[in-house]
Amino acid sequence: MQIETIMTNSWNIFKNNIVAFIIGTLIVAIGSIFIITIAPLVYGLTYMAVRGMKGETVEINDVFEGFNNFIRSWVFVIAAVVIITIGYIFLIIPGIILSILLIYALPLLVLRDYGGIDAIKESINIGKKNFKDTLILFVIIVVLNAIGGSIPFAFVLILPYTTICYTLAASSYIEEAPTAIAGEIE
Numbered sequence: 001m002q003i004e005t006i007m008t009n010s011w012n013i014f015k016n017n018i019v020a021f022i023i024g025t026l027i028v029a030i031g032s033i034f035i036i037t038i039a040p041l042v043y044g045l046t047y048m049a050v051r052g053m054k055g056e057t058v059e060i061n062d063v064f065e066g067f068n069n070f071i072r073s074w075v076f077v078i079a080a081v082v083i084i085t086i087g088y089i090f091l092i093i094p095g096i097i098l099s100i101l102l103i104y105a106l107p108l109l110v111l112r113d114y115g116g117i118d119a120i121k122e123s124i125n126i127g128k129k130n131f132k133d134t135l136i137l138f139v140i141i142v143v144l145n146a147i148g149g150s151i152p153f154a155f156v157l158i159l160p161y162t163t164i165c166y167t168l169a170a171s172s173y174i175e176e177a178p179t180a181i182a183g184e185i186e
Contacts, residue, residue, distance in 0.1 A: 003136055006172070010164040013049070014157075017058035021160035024048050024063035029155070039073035040066030045160060046110045049167040076109050076116030083120065100138045101127035107170035126173045137169055 014021055028041040043066030052058045066073050080102055088095030105123035108114055114122070127134045141162045148158030 003133065003140070006137070006165055006168050007140070010161055010168055013052040013164050013168075014161050017048075017052050020058040020060050020062070021048060021052075022156045023060045024058075025156045025159050027060070027063050028159070039077040040064075040070050042066065042077075042106065043069055043073040043110065045163050046106050046167060049107070049160070049164040050110050052164060053167055053171060072109065072115060076105065076119060079116045079120055080105060098124075100131075100135055103127065103134060103138055103141075103166050104170035104173065107167040108174070111167070111171060111174065122174075123170075126170070130173060133169075137165065141165060 024045055028045050031037040031041045041063060044063035047065040048058050048062045051062055084095055084098050084102065086095075087098040101124045102120060103123065104126050105119045108122050109116065109119040112119070112122075144158055144162055148154040
C-alpha cells in the first residue's frame with residue numbers, strides 16, 4: 001500500500017463528491033444524538049466511501065444505507081467496542097494495538113458484506129500482516145482527526161476524508177480493485 005497514493009486518491013474522491021459527503025457527515029453528526037442511529041449512519045458513511053471509490057455518484061441518501069444493515073452494523077460496533085475496551089483494561093497497550101488493527105473492519109463490513117465478527121477477524125489479520133503501513137496510516141488519521149477536532153466544524157471535512165482513506169486502504173489489501181475511481185487518480 002502506498003500511503004501517499006491512498007491520501008491523494010481519497011482527496012480526489014472526496015472533492016468529486018464534496019457536497020454529498022459534507023451533508024452526509026452532518027446527518028451522521030446530528031443523527032448520532034440518538035444513540036440507536038450511530039452504527040447504521042457510520043455504516044452509511046462508509047458505504048458512501050465505497051461508492052465514491054468505485055467511481056459511482058455518491059448521493060446524500062446513501063448515508064441511510066446502514067439502516068438496511070441495522071443489526072449487522074450494531075453487532076459490529078458492539079463487538080469492536082467490547083474487544084477494544086478489554087484491550088484497554090489490560091494495561092492500555094493491547095487496546096492501542098487493537099485500535100490500530102481494527103481500522104479496516106468497518107470498510108470490510110461494507111466491501112465484503114461481512115458480519116461484524118468476520119470483518120473484525122479479517123481486519124486483525126490484514127493489520128498484522130501489514131503492521132508498519134497500518135500503523136503509519138493510523139497515526140496520520142489520528143493527527144488529522146486531532147486537527148479536525150480542534151477547529152470548529154472541520155469534522156465535516158475530516159471524517160469523510162478519513163473514512164475514504166480507510167476504505168481505500170482496506171480495498172487495496174483485499175485486492176478488490178475498484179472498477180473505476182472518480183477523478184484524477186494516479
